Amino acid sequence: MRERELIALLVIAGGFLLITPVLSVNRVTDFMIFCIFAMSFDLLYGYMGRLSFGHLLFLGTGAYCSGLFLKYISRNPMLAIIVGILVAGLLGMLIGLIIVRTTGACFALINLAFNHIGFFLVLSPLRRITNGEDGFGIHALPFGFLNFSSRTTMYWFVLICLVLVFYLLKRVTSSPFGILIRSIKEDETRVKFLGYNTFFYKWVTFVLAGSVAGLAGTLTALNYNYVNPNVMDVHGNVGAVFACLIGGAGSLYGAVVGGVSYMVISNYLPIYIQRWEMFLGFALLMIIFRFQKGIWGYLQSVWEYVERKKTVMKAIGVGAVKR
Amino acid sequence: MSDLISTQDLTKRFDGLVAVNQVNFSLQEGQVAGIIGPNGSGKTTLFNLLSGFFPPSAGRITFCGKDITKIPPHKRVGMGMARTFQLVSVFDSLTVWENLVLSTIRFKRDQQSVQSFFFAPARKRIVVDDCLKSLELVGLEKKASARTSELSYGEKRMLEIAIGLSLKPRVLLLDEPLSGLSDHEIGGVLDLIHRVKKNFALVIIEHKISKIVSVVKKLSVMNEGKILCEGDPEQVLRDPAVRECYWGKEEENCST
Ligand SMILES: Nc1ncnc2c1ncn2[C@@H]1O[C@H](COP(=O)(O)OP(=O)(O)OP(=O)(O)O)[C@@H](O)[C@H]1O
Numbered sequence A: 001m002r003e004r005e006l007i008a009l010l011v012i013a014g015g016f017l018l019i020t021p022v023l024s025v026n027r028v029t030d031f032m033i034f035c036i037f038a039m040s041f042d043l044l045y046g047y048m049g050r051l052s053f054g055h056l057l058f059l060g061t062g063a064y065c066s067g068l069f070l071k072y073i074s075r076n077p078m079l080a081i082i083v084g085i086l087v088a089g090l091l092g093m094l095i096g097l098i099i100v101r102t103t104g105a106c107f108a109l110i111n112l113a114f115n116h117i118g119f120f121l122v123l124s125p126l127r128r129i130t131n132g133e134d135g136f137g138i139h140a141l142p143f144g145f146l147n148f149s150s151r152t153t154m155y156w157f158v159l160i161c162l163v164l165v166f167y168l169l170k171r172v173t174s175s176p177f178g179i180l181i182r183s184i185k186e187d188e189t190r191v192k193f194l195g196y197n198t199f200f201y202k203w204v205t206f207v208l209a210g211s212v213a214g215l216a217g218t219l220t221a222l223n224y225n226y227v228n229p230n231v232m233d234v235h236g237n238v239g240a241v242f243a244c245l246i247g248g249a250g251s252l253y254g255a256v257v258g259g260v261s262y263m264v265i266s267n268y269l270p271i272y273i274q275r276w277e278m279f280l281g282f283a284l285l286m287i288i289f290r291f292q293k294g295i296w297g298y299l300q301s302v303w304e305y306v307e308r309k310k311t312v313m314k315a316i317g318v319g320a321v322k323r
Numbered sequence B: 001m002s003d004l005i006s007t008q009d010l011t012k013r014f015d016g017l018v019a020v021n022q023v024n025f026s027l028q029e030g031q032v033a034g035i036i037g038p039n040g041s042g043k044t045t046l047f048n049l050l051s052g053f054f055p056p057s058a059g060r061i062t063f064c065g066k067d068i069t070k071i072p073p074h075k076r077v078g079m080g081m082a083r084t085f086q087l088v089s090v091f092d093s094l095t096v097w098e099n100l101v102l103s104t105i106r107f108k109r110d111q112q113s114v115q116s117f118f119f120a121p122a123r124k125r126i127v128v129d130d131c132l133k134s135l136e137l138v139g140l141e142k143k144a145s146a147r148t149s150e151l152s153y154g155e156k157r158m159l160e161i162a163i164g165l166s167l168k169p170r171v172l173l174l175d176e177p178l179s180g181l182s183d184h185e186i187g188g189v190l191d192l193i194h195r196v197k198k199n200f201a202l203v204i205i206e207h208k209i210s211k212i213v214s215v216v217k218k219l220s221v222m223n224e225g226k227i228l229c230e231g232d233p234e235q236v237l238r239d240p241a242v243r244e245c246y247w248g249k250e251e252e253n254c255s256t
């Protein structure tokens, strides 16, 4: 178990290191931040079966809070990251009390509504401190040997964050709690009759997903040294949905594979095709009708098929020897 | 002896329709009771009320001497009430043994800590072993790591009962545990019930009276939301009102 986890982490880190020379340090840093966000989204959607159209609210909260902290209070980047995560988590705790009671379309839309509210707040009523549409620049001091304004430092730091988040979520999703949230996805009522207060566990999941998205937000802010309302533009939520679907919902590997795929598509396709969003639409249709398990799910079924074949072959072989 | 479960004038209305009508049902510790009645007579609704699926429109429910009318379902489970559903309900997307994890770890103090519930792998010796023991009881241990969706309907029913048993209930409510099963599978379920019934009280809803007459000590007949008659099974079945409601229609059917 331990060994497998370690290998998984190494494979993921190695994968990102491999694509770095092909793409670029900046791009891959972006990709990794998005993958962190996609994993937090997948916890809600893929594992617990709650589709949110407003998860960027937490990324935005993380970005704004760490940004404002750096701008007005202290220029310590580590403290800013902690503040960003904490505030996003606290926000999750608060609005989670309402949101988590809903399911289905209602859950998706109420998240969207809160996301809109957040977007509007930073754009207009809080303009004095957020500088509205234009956003604001930030400048973090180095933390020990970590100089956050260096591209490479940022790259390595984000890579470590990604690996840590993956590890944390892997642990959480293979624990009894992981079984609990997968059970909630399938039949919440039944889980209540196993003696679990599903409301509480849904709330915990929501808060966890929000905090991880908050981390992605703080990294976004530090990476660009800049925060503007685009970080919580509601339209961005489509990206997370798409990433989970293309990679395979309900698997962290799927979220990472999907996150990278989505970033590749959205970063490179526009160079060749002007109306690239149309391609996204077609791809989504393809996934829904033909390819429901996503890339990772598909690889898994191939793997299972091969394993099965192997055992069948073995069984035949052993039988022959005995005879 | 005091009652384990008792209801006082329990009533459930679904806009206009009275599904359960002023029912006074009681069950003693360790008793095996059966509930029969025609389709739509309110048997499942009574279970739903007892287990807290929805609140009653009127009346009270007492369990272990406590008024549980307003207590949510998961707490009733904690107090020792487990149930199964008329349409088998297990988690298809999990493996068979994973279905038993949540109910099993409820009784392991050391597995309840934040560390082991949220961060430690579910797949570890002490948990899996207990799940396997529960599966052995119903004869599914060989399929422990199969996907639940690959089980037959009868096996799923067995798994659901195993989940109920692993909750170590004081009372287990079984909603038509024999419906949809082959004769062979029915034999299996009845045999299981015989083996475990000494450990707790049991309420069985059933359509085919003949199947459970040998198991139950007390039989209640429901019709149109009311308990028509209850008591010793033999006597109940001899009651003219019961014969009228239960067999009457069949006899008519036969004669026409
Ligand atoms: N959630 C609900 N909403 C509205 N009506 C309901 C609901 N549940 C049950 N009913 C109605 O209440 C009546 C009693 O239903 P119930 O399921 O308790 O019957 P039953 O005795 O279990 O029948 P069966 O033998 O078919 O399982 C039926 O007329 C049913 O249509």
Ligand SMILES: [Mg+2]
Pocket: B043, B044, B045, B086
């Ligand atoms: Mg019923």
